[in-house]
Amino acid sequence: MMMNDMANVASSTGGGGRRIGEVILDLKNISLRFGGVKALTDISFDIREHEIRSIIGPNGAGKSSMLNVINGVYHPQEGQILFRGEPRQKMEPHMAAAQGIARTFQNIALFKGMTVLDNIMTGRNLKMKCNLFHHALFFGKAQREEIEHRKKVEEVIDFLEIQSIRKTPVGRLPYGLQKRVELARALAAEPTMLLLDEPMAGMNVEEKQDMCRFILDVNDQFGTTIVLIEHDMGVVMDISDRVVVLDYGKKIGDGPPDEVKNNPDVIAAYLGTSH
Amino acid sequence: MLYREAGQFKASYQEDQQIFPIRQDRIGMAVILAFFFLAVPMLASQYWLQAILIPVLIFSLAAIGLNILTGYAGQLSLGSAAFMAVGAFGAYNFILRIDGMPFLVGVLLGGLSAAAVGVAFGLPSLRIKGFYLAVATLAAQFFIVWALVKFPWFSNNSSSGVITAQQIEILGFAFNTPESKYLLTLAIVTVLAFVAKNLVRSTTGRSWMAVRDMDVAAEVIGIRPMRAKLSAFAVSSFYCGVAGALYAYTYLGTVEPEGFSLDLSFRILFMIIIGGVGSIMGSFLGAAFIVLLPIFLNVGMHAVFGSAMPAGMASNLELIIFGGLIIFFLIVEPHGLARLWQLAKDKLRLWPFPH
Structure with missing residues (x-):
């Protein structure tokens, strides 16, 4: 038991003794279009209870659209969303709020x-x-x-x-x-799940540190699941448990920070490759 | 020196949530209420009571109604006069057609009819915003006035829809002097003003303001825009409806549908713009300003020019000065008289020291 707890602490890079639990939200093959514009194409990933899940990607990759799908502002044309194992029907934002x-x-x-x-x-x-x-x-x-x-x-x-x-x-x-x-x-x-859309954009280093501390404390003390969109890679790689990478509405990477950092597709999307 | 909260500590949330958190405000409000309830009926002439104070109170109530909708919930409306008409004709019909209907219940039912009509005409607000909504509420303005003239049932088959308000009687006491009508109006307006203040400082008011300031964010934290907007329309129309009933019963005595024209809607809108959008206090200040200023101008013109100026020219000059003063006020303080009042209070807290 003791050992198990220790292992959990060690595995969570961010905070104290939180245990990453079951899958709380499962997104399957989500596609979202605005007229002819494809904002999201066939994206699948899941979010586990108590984890810090980051969504990153270049501008216009569909990160905010993804959050809007999660809390019911946008309705994807295709795909299925399972919340605690239950498939979601038609969703309005205030219903998402009622679900926490x-x-x-x-x-x-x-x-x-x-x-x-x-x-x-x-x-x-x-x-x-x-x-x-x-x-x-x-x-x-x-x-x-x-x-x-x-x-x-x-x-x-x-x-x-x-x-x-x-x-x-x-x-x-x-x-x-x-x-x-x-x-x-x-x-x-x-909330049981907190969606943060660029909480540190435009902040100075000190404010960023404060915000990081708050996010980690929320996650740690209340066990709140956090879905984070952020452009500061230092922050993302430091505090996330798992990271999803989007580019042009498609998923190009998914996994723990270290794995994503070394993913050639992700490097290509962020830095470009020589052809 | 006198107006500052130094030394007034709030030891509980209950104390912190009082309607007037500062002691001087509480004393001031008590003095104002005592003045208007006790001193004014004794001092003021019948002309002042009937022709000035009663309409100021009634328009204040209508302005509170519009302020709830426009100032707090952010929904533009040009139908306030029409909702007043529904209140007036509603109260008239309830009192006329149901035997032994108490006056206050009749007024209440008139207000509730206005609320129902307001909700119906508020439905477009779920899809459209801003100026487009204002144009949609114009439909209420024209339709209601048309319907009241078109269907003689509403005015009990009188010619051109004119209704004559019945005698006001509460528990056997007849309200037929200006003093008694003034006190009745004042009592109703005071109670409803406090209710409005309670509404805007509670969850209801917060959800109205949330929808006004950022509707997507409001929805995301669980406020239902439909409920917030329609409840604002209902409460606002209720206030306008009660104001309309009082307009017929305690002010004019005889009203016709055409009296509740677009012109009146605009006057109420000007009252909240001048008084302060999103302020209960401002509704009173704005109503007093719009009703009193022409009277003061008129008296002032007579005092200055006497009979030297032709009457037609004098009245046009009054209108010009009136318009000019409104523009002046809007430039000097776009947030209205209520804001000036607030600034004065902030200054007073430090006075006579500069910091």
């Missing part, structure tokens, strides 16, 4: 007119049961619910170290903090 899939966006998609606190509170939306009439009265049930969820939100705020900006409208925050608030909003939903 949260995400952040490549271009920050915060609610600009609201404070940090309100933004993060929206992450609790699915867990709140009160209706409009309770809210109209506010006192009583709605207030108790609000306080109960506020406690959870404050935990997330503490976790991401953004206590001081709680009441600030997000529009006034610098870019790096906005990215962090977006992560907070996704975490407030207590």
Whole structure:
């Protein structure tokens, strides 16, 4: 038992004692077209519970489309998606959210007119049961619910170290903090799977280090499965358990970071080859 | 010096979530309410109550309604006056046709009819946005006014759809003086304003604002845009409907469908733009501004020119100054009077020290 745990720790490059579990999401032969444009062609890969799964590839490779397929914004024309072994029927984003899939966006998609606190509170939306009439009265049930969820939100705020900006409208925050608030909003939903679309784009080294630490901590402490799109290869190779490589909507590599790094197709896609 | 929160510590989330978190705001609101509930009915003349304060309150309510839809949920609408008409004619018919219908229940049902109609005309918002939605809500504006004139049943077969509001009576007390009508209007508007404030600071309001600011992200975290948009249309139309019922019952007494024209919709839209989009407070400020400014201009013109200027020229000049002032305000503070109020409060927190 002891040895087994040790082995697991050793095998996970990123964090502490998390155990990589069963396949949670299985994508089979996904093809996605917009009119004549093929965004994704016949892509299959799986995501295991508690792992950090990265998707990399040059610009326009279909990485973000892949995330949009996973959380139901796009509907692939072909292929099948199994979530915990169940095939998915027609999917809307809010259903994905109900299944515990949260995400952040490549271009920050915060609610600009609201404070940090309100933004993060929206992450609790699915867990709140009160209706409009309770809210109209506010006192009583709605207030108790609000306080109960506020406690959870404050935990997330503490976790991401953004206590001081709680009441600030997000529009006034610098870019790096906005990215962090977006992560907070996704975490407030207590997701089982977190999709991160370039969480470190445009950040300086220090902010990147912070973000890496948060991602690893989330993965480690809450056991959240993480699907990461990122262009910083140093980060990807450091923290991922497995990496999928896309190019022109096709999968050209899949495996642990070391294997992918040495895959000739991947090297060709990133660096080009001499013909 | 007086307005600052130094020394007011929040020890629980409940305290932090109060409607007015700063003590001075609470005292200020209590003073304002006491002034309008106690002092104004005693001091103001009948003309002020009936011709100025009651319409300001009613338009504030309609502006809150439109502000919920446009300011909070981000859905443009040009149908507010039509929803007011539904409220007015709805309340009239419920009180007329059901024996012993209490006045307040009638108004409530009028508001609910407006909410139902609002949801129906809000359906296009699920597919279209922005200016295109505004044009779609124009359909509500024209269709409802047309239907109220076309089908005499709505106005109990009166000529050209004119209805005369019944006597207001609550628990045997007849509201027939300007003072009593003013107090009734004020009470209803106050309660509904607090309800609106509660809605916008709770999950409902957050989901409206989320849909307004970034609808894809809202959907991805589990907010259903359909539910958020239609609930905004319902609540907004309910507010407009109640405002319409009060417009008929406590303000004019006699209304016709043509009174609820596109012109009135635009006035309500100007109120929220001037007052502050996305602010309950701003709805009151905007309504007061749009109703009071022409009156002040008129009085001012008379005081300055007396009878030296022909009446027609004076009224045109008033319109010019009115328009000019609106443009001036929009340039100086595009976020409306509510924003000016907010800035003043922020300044006051530090005053008289510069930092």
